[in-house]
Amino acid sequence: MPSSTVPYIGRFAPSPSGPLHMGSLVAAMASYLDAKVHQGAWLLRIEDLDYDRNVDGADAAILASLLRCGMAWDGEATWQSRRLPLYQAALRRLQDDGLVYACGCSRKEIQDSVLQAGLAKNGAAVYPGTCRHGLAHGKAARALRLRVPEGAAAVYGFVDRWHGEVRQDLASEVGDFIVLRGDGYWAYQLAVVVDDADQGITQVVRGADLLDSTPRQLYLQDVLGLPHPGYLHVPVVNNAFGEKLSKQTGALAFDTGTSPAELLASALLPAARFLGLDLQAGSLDDFWRRAIPAWAQRLSRQP
Template sequence: MTTHYIGRFAPSPSGPLHAGSLAAAMASYLDARTHGGRWLLRIEDIDEARTVAGAAQDIETALHTLGMRWDGPVLVQSHRRQHYRDACDKLGDHVYPCGCTRKEIADSRLGVAADGAAIYPGTCRNGLAPGKTAGALRVRVPDPGQEMEQIGFMDRWLGWQSQHLASEVGDFVLKRADGFWAYQLAVVVDDAEQGVTHIVRGADLLDSTARQIYLQHLLGYPTPTYLHVPLVRHTDGEKLSKQNGAQALDLAHPLHELHKAAAFLGLEMKTATDVAAFWEQALPAWRRRLEGLRAGSP
């Protein structure tokens, strides 16, 4: 048990919690509590175009109904634009303006990244072409042979992971052409300023981790420990998400939802009689799950 553990759950308020978000929340909550640490709640509404009115409050209400209590005040990204601006300024020459449209990037891309985005070919790296207007801001990834060219880390669930930023991602966006700060920068700044030591989240964000470690390096921030839990999927194999019609949790039956999430995470538990009893059982079940992962069990 550690005396210095800070974890967090950071949902986007684009709709209510669903089975996939509950699995990630449960894993992060249990990991913090089994380590005697703090568990923070952050509302990641930096992409204001996707924010649904009232969703943040609905998420907080859902977590309370499910018996999950966070420590300290809720951090809201849309209130922190100046922090992201300051961090971007600190990056100096590592950042450059980009005037490429989506079509131009798609037409000249070097390939497709694991998250489905086009790998940026570096068109504006050496300055904007005549007639081009700056839109997005991008960060330069290392050239071949430079430090941090290949970024590796040990994931506590998935094992060793690595990514070559230049060939697998390309120079990535820090500020979008529509003026919103990008997720990659915001999450790195927030984690550092909140003192987050352990990040437990869904495997859909695994591909973002190398980019975030690179930004941590450039900004002089410590790198947290990572654990990416498997994704809850539709029957057709597609990731369960708000964008593809994931059903909201049935909060009239919170114990049922909790047991489903626990089963998905592979927690061996008896059926609890109430929410408080569920969490009493879930803590040692999570410890056993971690022991199994360390021993090589899937």
């Protein structure tokens, strides 16, 4: 549970690859309610480092959607693309400690290595350490990877406030992972760890599709000397085919052309029900007055 002595600071960190949809509304609502229940701050960070996927104007649309729903963030919104020196400084520290190396493996080569290293629980190929001891002759660097520990030191565990105890062996289930991509873009794992620490985030509330990423982030926090926030991963919304609802799977904006009453009926109340909150409300203000104590009660039933 969040500490009663440390001020609560949470955040919502969407990617501007399209408008907010029901899946992202659920994550936003959970993080917002958790901050309100704990009388804390709720920050907004636009995670726009994957430039190829960014959609012009999507960030402004996301901000407008949140405000239409009655979710106002504390302080000024931030953009990862304006924070690049922080990631560079973190990388230099990892390099100085000898924890980063150049990797020349293509995606196909890594996929072909599955027989050697196997698949992670999420179906991704485990990196077998091909370039750990140097690039093969004629190979050019394509990315930078972070060395993970071996043996017992590779096992990272934490207690998720929704799922309970989670453990992962970084060596056997992930392998050395990328911190700077071959296209020059900063990897999500590094950026999110640096941002959360810089912004003083004490509690991360996000979708369960990122549960598998948390042990990597805990390890990065350790090697960078950064504190561990608490974590709560809520269920993700799936489409009719069982796929995570996302822009890539055709998710549509939930608030296009809707009045406040329609927004409440078609988006906020269904999102709350998905999170296990059985609410009735006559207005947006009424919804949030009821949702905050309902979230506190919902959390009391979790591990």
